[in-house]
Amino acid sequence: MNIRIRFGKEGMMRYIGHLDVLRTFQKIFRRAGIPMQYSKGYSPHPIMSFALPLGLGLSSEGEYLDAAVEDGAEPAAMLAALKEATAEELPVYALRVLPEKTENAMAAVGGAIYRVDLPAEMPVKSAETALKAILDRESIILPKKTKTREIELDIRPMIFWANLCDGAVTMALAAGSRANLPPEMLLDLFAKESGVSSEQLKWQIRRMDLLDHEGRSLGSLGEETGWES
Secondary structure, three states: OEEEEEEEEOHHHHHOOHHHHHHHHHHHHHHHOOOEOEOOOOOOOEOEEEOOOOOOOOEEEEEEEEEEEOOOOOHHHHHHHHHHHOOOOOOEEEEEEOOOOOOOHHHHEEEEEEEEEOOOOOOHHHHHHHHHHHHHOOOOEEEEEOOOOEEEEEOHHHEEEEEEEOOEEEEEEEOOOOOOOOHHHHHHHHHHHHOOOHHHOOOOEEEEEEEEOOOOEOOOOOOOOOOEO
């Protein structure tokens, strides 16, 4: 039986790397008493995968984890056990059993929604003008360093939408294996357009949700039912 859980990263857990979070969840499943399925071969390991690793220092309420568990347990009971077994700074929000042949979370990711509070050094009017200037462009060519070289990249198609409300910017950006725009890359441009040096600013970035390639929440699976929360 394959399940998907939605969880968050808060507080000091923001500074815990992806592999440590993976190991932590293996322990959480054991503490919760949920028997996992294991891979075959000489070095079996629990079958578990994350949708998209979160950058260090970012908080989130929209992380997803797929896991293969033994049949039999009820979703509501599994969710209650996971909530009891985890820490406050790594909250588990919801769980559902995945239909057969569901694309795994990692392959399904096509975008991510972030919320960023405006720093005090950035006037709201300047931020509004800067965001409009960015969204009005047909192309935005920026340099991007790869492992071997620096390339020029048009990031405009990777900005799905963005808006400014209540002193925060909320933006949906391309994410995943097909195209990936780190929020910091757009925020550097946003600061420049606002006339503020990005080095002066301490962005508080929060991932709100992950999207599939159709722009739907990764938790929806094209529908809104089936989650225990």
